[in-house]
Amino acid sequence: EVQLLESGGGLVQPGGSLRLSCAASEFTFDNYVMSWVRQAPGKGLEWVSTISGSGSGTYYADSVKGRFTISRDNSKNTLYMQMNSLRAEDTAVYYCARGDYTFDWWGQGTLVAVSS
Amino acid sequence: EIVMTQSPATLSVSPGERATLSCRASQSINSNLAWYQQKPGQAPRLLIYGASTRATGIPARFSGSGSGTEFTLTISSLQSEDFAVYYCQHFRSFGQGTKVEIK
Numbered sequence: 189e190v191q192l193l194e195s196g197g198g199l200v201q202p203g204g205s206l207r208l209s210c211a212a213s214e215f216t217f218d219n220y221v222m223s224w225v226r227q228a229p230g231k232g233l234e235w236v237s238t239i240s241g242s243g244s245g246t247y248y249a250d251s252v253k254g255r256f257t258i259s260r261d262n263s264k265n266t267l268y269m270q271m272n273s274l275r276a277e278d279t280a281v282y283y284c285a286r287g288d289y290t291f292d293w294w295g296q297g298t299l300v301a302v303s304s
Numbered sequence: 305e306i307v308m309t310q311s312p313a314t315l316s317v318s319p320g321e322r323a324t325l326s327c328r329a330s331q332s333i334n335s336n337l338a339w340y341q342q343k344p345g346q347a348p349r350l351l352i353y354g355a356s357t358r359a360t361g362i363p364a365r366f367s368g369s370g371s372g373t374e375f376t377l378t379i380s381s382l383q384s385e386d387f388a389v390y391y392c393q394h395f396r397s398f399g400q401g402t403k404v405e406i407k
Contacts, residue, residue, distance in 0.1 A: 225348075232391065232398055232399070232400045232401045233340075233342075233348065233391055233393075233398040233401075234398070235396040235397070235398070238396070247396075249396070283347055283348070288395075288396075289336065289338075289395055290338045290350065290353045290393075291338070291340075291348070291350060291393070292350050292353075292359065293350075294347035294348055294349070295347060296346075296347055297347055
């Protein structure tokens with residue numbers, strides 16, 4: 189069965205940085221587009237970013253453009269999200285998900301809390 | 305940008321009854337719609353894609369219908385494990401969710 193395991197979340201001060209990772213297994217990682225989706229406490233789902241299978245194409249929500257960078261290492265079957273200039277409104281559980289038009293598998297999520 | 309709007313926000317249903325959830329797109333999206341179920345403390349799970357195709361392992365009591373701008377998720381006979389929040393999604397846009405709670 190497909191597995192996606194996020195890590196790297198935590199408490200960070202406003203203006204700080206974090207790097208999230210998502211380790212993938214049980215599927216051919218570089219064949220798939222991958223995405224990050226977040227969920228603020230008590231709120232709905234918000235698409236954040238998507239990367240093509242090769243890594244050559246990247247896409248961002250306006251709310252994070254210029255601050256977040258998605259990347260992947262296909263040799264390590266791992267997806268990343270570098271998050272800079274973090275704001276309080278970035279506080280959320282961050283999920284990695286397989287796909288783009290449809291998210292067919294999701295990780296368990298990692299909590300990012302931005303607070304002083 | 306296409307906006308997805310779900311209704312109602314909360315649906316109170318007794319176990320064994322039918323639940324009907326609605327999702328509307330601000331413009332036509334053909335059949336490019338997915339539904340997800342999310343239970344407290346868990347990640348979302350894909351239920352339906354292409355508006356009406358059940359994902360692998362999803363029970364037959366879940367069905368999706370619609371095309372264009374109007375879509376429906378029907379749960380034919382609610383089981384205890386079905387009480388959750390349901391989201392519709394088109395491409396990178398999610399609806400705000402419908403919470404299905406026990407009546």
